Amino acid sequence: xxxxxxxxxxxxxxxxxxxxxxxxxxxxxxxxxxxxxxxxxxxxxxxxxxxxxxxxxxxxxxxxxxxxxxxxxxxxxxxxxxxxxxxxxxxxxxxxxxxxxxxxxxxxxxxxxxxxxxxxxxxxxxxxxxxxxxxxxxxxxxxxxxxxxxxxxxxxxxxxxxxxxxxxxxxxxxxxxxxxxxxxxxxxxxxxxxxxxxxxxxxxxxxxxxxxxxxxxxxxxxxxxxxxxxxxxxxxxxxxxxxxxxxxxxxxxxxxxxxxxxxxxxxxxxxxxxxxx
Amino acid sequence: xxxxxxxxxxxxxxxxxxxxxxxxxxxxxxxxxxxxxxxxxxxxxxxxxxxxxxxxxxxxxxxxxxxxxxxxxxxxxxxxxxxxxxxxxxxxxxxxxxxxxxxxxxxxxxxxxxxxxxxxxxxxxxxxxxxxxxxxxxxxxxxxxxxxxxxxxxxxxxxxxxxxxxxxxxxxxxxxxxxxxxxxxxxxxxxxxxxxxxxxxxxxxxxxxxxxxxxxxxxxxxxxxxxxxxxxxxxxxxxxxxxxxxxxxxxxxxxxxxxxxxxxxxxxxxxxxxxxxxxxxxxxxxxxxxxxxxxxxxxxxxxxxxxxxxxxxxx
Numbered sequence: 001x002x003x004x005x006x007x008x009x010x011x012x013x014x015x016x017x018x019x020x021x022x023x024x025x026x027x028x029x030x031x032x033x034x035x036x037x038x039x040x041x042x043x044x045x046x047x048x049x050x051x052x053x054x055x056x057x058x059x060x061x062x063x064x065x066x067x068x069x070x071x072x073x074x075x076x077x078x079x080x081x082x083x084x085x086x087x088x089x090x091x092x093x094x095x096x097x098x099x100x101x102x103x104x105x106x107x108x109x110x111x112x113x114x115x116x117x118x119x120x121x122x123x124x125x126x127x128x129x130x131x132x133x134x135x136x137x138x139x140x141x142x143x144x145x146x147x148x149x150x151x152x153x154x155x156x157x158x159x160x161x162x163x164x165x166x167x168x169x170x171x172x173x174x175x176x177x178x179x180x181x182x183x184x185x186x187x188x189x190x191x192x193x194x195x196x197x198x199x200x201x202x203x204x205x206x207x208x209x210x211x212x213x214x215x216x217x218x219x220x221x222x223x224x225x226x227x228x229x230x231x232x233x234x235x236x237x238x239x240x241x242x243x244x245x246x247x248x249x250x251x252x253x254x255x256x257x258x259x260x261x262x263x264x265x266x267x268x269x270x271x272x273x274x275x276x277x
Numbered sequence: 278x279x280x281x282x283x284x285x286x287x288x289x290x291x292x293x294x295x296x297x298x299x300x301x302x303x304x305x306x307x308x309x310x311x312x313x314x315x316x317x318x319x320x321x322x323x324x325x326x327x328x329x330x331x332x333x334x335x336x337x338x339x340x341x342x343x344x345x346x347x348x349x350x351x352x353x354x355x356x357x358x359x360x361x362x363x364x365x366x367x368x369x370x371x372x373x374x375x376x377x378x379x380x381x382x383x384x385x386x387x388x389x390x391x392x393x394x395x396x397x398x399x400x401x402x403x404x405x406x407x408x409x410x411x412x413x414x415x416x417x418x419x420x421x422x423x424x425x426x427x428x429x430x431x432x433x434x435x436x437x438x439x440x441x442x443x444x445x446x447x448x449x450x451x452x453x454x455x456x457x458x459x460x461x462x463x464x465x466x467x468x469x470x471x472x473x474x475x476x477x478x479x480x481x482x483x484x485x486x487x488x489x490x491x492x493x494x495x496x497x498x499x500x501x502x503x504x505x506x507x508x509x510x511x512x513x514x515x516x517x518x519x520x521x522x523x524x525x526x527x528x529x530x531x532x533x534x535x536x537x538x539x540x541x542x543x544x545x546x547x548x549x550x551x552x553x554x555x556x557x558x559x560x561x562x563x564x565x566x567x568x569x570x571x572x573x574x575x576x577x578x579x580x581x582x583x584x585x586x587x588x589x590x591x592x
Contacts, residue, residue, distance in 0.1 A: 060353070107352075107381050115352055116381040122373055125342045129349020129357075136331060137353070156373075159342035167334070 001226070004048050009215050010275060012082070013043035017245050017272040019078035019091055023101070025265040027094040030103075033255040035075035037179040037212070037240040038146060040276075044218045045144055046079035049226075054084040057111040063141050064114045064130045068123025068157075069148035069177065070104040071257070077101045077110075085112035121154025123147070124174065128160050131172040131233075142171045150182030153191045158203070161233075165204035168231040173222075174205070176235065177212065179242035181253045200235040212238025213276055245272040280455060280470050281493055285486060288451035292390035294429035295447050296321025299358060299388075302437050303329045309437060310350055310357040312336060312343045319449075320360040320390045340365045344373035344385070351383035356437055362396070363389040363405030363446050367412055378442045379417040386436050387412075392422060392446035393483060393532030394560070394577075397570035404565040404573075405446070410537025412444045413511045419464060420511040422446040424485035425455040431462040432508060439464060450570055452483045465509045467517035473503035476588050477521035480530035481507045481539050484558075484579060488530050491584035500588065510539050518546040525553045526591045530584060532574070535559040556587050 004012075016039045024030035046052075050063040067076050074094065081088050086100055093099035100110035104118030114130070117123040127145040134141050147157060164172050176196055184190050193199075201207040206228060210217040218238070225234040242256070243249025246268040260268055303309040303325055311325050313335040326333050336343045340361055347357035359366065366389035378385045389408070396403040409420050421436065421443065423429030429447060436443040443464075462468060467479070471492060480488035485506050492502040503524060505517055521527050527547065529540035540557030547553040560577045574580060 064352075066349075115349065115377065117376075119372060119376045122341075122345050122377055125345025125373070126349035126352070126377055128342075129346035129351075130353060131349075132334060132346070133350050133353035133355055156339075156341045156345070159336070159339035160345070163336050163339070163342060163346065 001051065002048050006215050006219060009043050009047060009219065012047045013040045013215065014272060014275055015082055016043055016075060016078045018269055019081060020074040021260070021265065021268050021272065023074045023077060023091045023094045024259045026092050028259045029095050030074050030259060031071045031257045032260065033181065033242040033249060034069060034072035034148065034177065034179065036244045036246060036249065037242045038072055038075050038177045039244070040213050040215055040218060041146065041175050041177065041238055042075050042079050044215065044222060046083055048219065049222050050144060051141070052112070054112070057085055061139060061141050064127065064143040066115055066123045066127040066143065066145040067105055067117050068145050069120065069151050070117030070123065073105045076105065080110070080112040086110065120148070120151045121156040124157055124160040127172060128164050128169065131164065131169040132167050134171050135167065135169065142173060144173045144175070146175045146177055149176055149178045149180060149193055149196060150187050152176065152193055152196060161200065161203045161205065164233040169233045170229050170231050172233040173225055174233065174235045176237045177240055178237050179240045181242040181251065181256070183253065183256050185253050197237045204232065205235040206230065206232040207235045207237065209237040209239065212240035213244055245276055247271060281489070283455060285453035287454045289426040289454055290449060290451045291423055291426060291429040291447040292321045292449060294423070294426045295388055295433055295445070296324060298430040298433040300324050300328055302434060303332050306356070307332065308355050310334065310355050312347055312357055312359045314338060314340050314343050314361050314365070316361060322360050340369040341373045344370040345377050347385045348377035348381070348383050351385050356384055356386070358386045358388045360388050362391040362403065363408045364403055367405060367408030367444070371411060374442070375415050379415045382417045382441055384440050385442055387444045389445065390447045391449045394565055394570060394573040395449040395483060397573050398567050400567040401564040406534045406560045406565065407537070409446060409510055409533050410541065413537060413542065417442055418511065419443040419509065421464060421509050422482035423508050424482060424506050425452055427454065427456045427458050427460060428462050428508060432464065435462070435464050446482065448483045453486045455485060455489065462508065465512045465514055467514040468506040468508065470504040470506055471502065473501040474524060475501040475592050477503040477505065477524045477527045478530065478584065479505045479507050479521070479527060479539065479543055481510065483532050484530040487579065487581050488584060490581040491588070494581065494585055495588055500592065507539055510542050513542045513546065515546050518543055519550060522547070522550055522553045527553060527555045528584060528587055528591065529555060529557050529559070530579065531559040532579065533559055534562055536562055554591065556591055558583060558587060
């Protein structure tokens with residue numbers, strides 16, 4: 001964990017949003033909606049909470065991060081670029097031939113990616129494997145995973161969840177980016193998830209529900225789960241807004257996987273630069 | 278003693294070989310893990326659980342999760358063996374194996390009992406006839422089926438020692454013990470059981486015993502047979518297949534669909550070389566049913582008699 005103020009973290013979130021938008025605009029391809037909804041969580045993880053070393057990305061005692069909703073990798077790539085895992089200029093190569101920034105995270109090509117992801121529902125199982133290894137090896141590292149609410153329609157998420165509880169993985173922290181949207185529309189219309197907080201709680205997780213755009217709440221919650229070595233995996237349901245920070249992208253399903261044009265890009269950059277309303 | 282003179286009435290299932298070898302490997306290397314999916318008893322990992330509980334995980338009836346969990350373990354330096362049945366280990370877990378194991382080329386082994394038609398009375402739902410072909414199509418994957426108890430032990434041992442994804446397939450039923458305990462096997466290298474000049478028979482897994490019986494009979498009738506045990510179908514021992522082309526007449530025998538398995542792999546080499554003829558003996562692109570194992574083999578022409586008949590037609 002690093003010492004950093006809430007204000008500084010908010011500034012990091014702005015930088016993450018700007019970098020991700022620039023990356024997607026440059027590639028004219030990628031997923032802005034979910035990248036923006038996850039930006040504040042990612043800022044808190046990469047600039048405060050996680051013990052990672054950009055100069056030694058495979059350090060065996062590092063905290064792990066599993067982006068189970070792999071399509072929002074522009075926001076993780078932004079964090080890796082801003083933390084110095086890769087040269088900042090890499091952001092201009094998203095989705096290009098030979099780039100470490102593949103369309104979905106590739107651990108073989110990009111430093112700081114702990115597992116390749118991209119097919120929804122699968123990442124959390126990998127995180128569970130990493131967390132079990134940490135327990136068995138008496139290591140102190142923790143495993144953080146970001147899953148989407150729509151992604152929780154995949155049955156494998158729940159297979160992984162029950163395993164995390166059985167093996168008492170209090171070193172596992174699952175964030176649900178609860179932005180209520182999926183590609184075809186609102187989750188409630190496509191396939192209602194009911195109460196995810198109750199669901200994870202029923203599975204045996206220590207579950208919290210917060211505003212995923214309040215840096216104060218994110219940091220406070222991370223402080224709480226850091227000390228709760230009680231044999232229970234943690235789940236933080238983060239109520240978020242898809243496209244958060246860009247007025248015309250907010251809550252619009254069509255911004256799931258579309259790049260902004262030049263005009264939209266400049267407007268978006270201006271809006272996110274001012275911070276969240 | 279020549280393998281052709283061995284007493285083939287001494288039998289053991291190759292799933293037993295996995296169960297025995299994995300305990301030995303686990304004791305030697307604390308990074309070896311077994312992940313069970315509620316079928317530890319029939320996959321023969323019970324001794325591993327008893328002796329090495331700290332290297333064991335049972336995720337219950339959740340194969341997809343098992344594959345992903347194994348990938349996560351592998352990123353930390355563990356060598357996980359996911360132990361299940363061949364239908365689940367190849368098909369239920371396929372996308373997880375592709376995305377999380379093979380795409381990042383992680384050191385995960387998929388160890389599957391109940392290969393081919395051997396879960397005979399369980400019926401067509403449980404008979405894995407496509408597994409090796411399906412996994413042969415996935416980059417980075419190695420695909421193996423040993424012919425008997427000792428060869429399977431050696432191949433499991435090697436699978437643990439080579440880096441990367443490996444799919445291993447075992448028999449539920451007992452098969453004759455063909456090889457001696459000290460026989461050596463190398464992943465990707467065919468085992469030449471016998472040299473010959475009239476016809477080449479290339480078999481793997483539980484059909485090697487049938488090829489062996491057919492070879493004995495053909496030899497008695499004056500036909501000289503070259504017999505290979507192609508335990509690894511990927512990477513295929515191309516050189517060994519090319520070496521059969523001076524004979525030019527090849528029969529493949531497998532307990533697997535004739536599409537995409539050993540027969541197809543051999544045909545690819547033969548076609549690319551532009552010479553030689555292949556006849557494939559195997560499952561005739563049809564599902565099985567509940568029946569005695571030998572009956573199912575017979576329904577697909579996977580018999581000693583059919584190997585002999587095919588050989589005679591070919592030469």
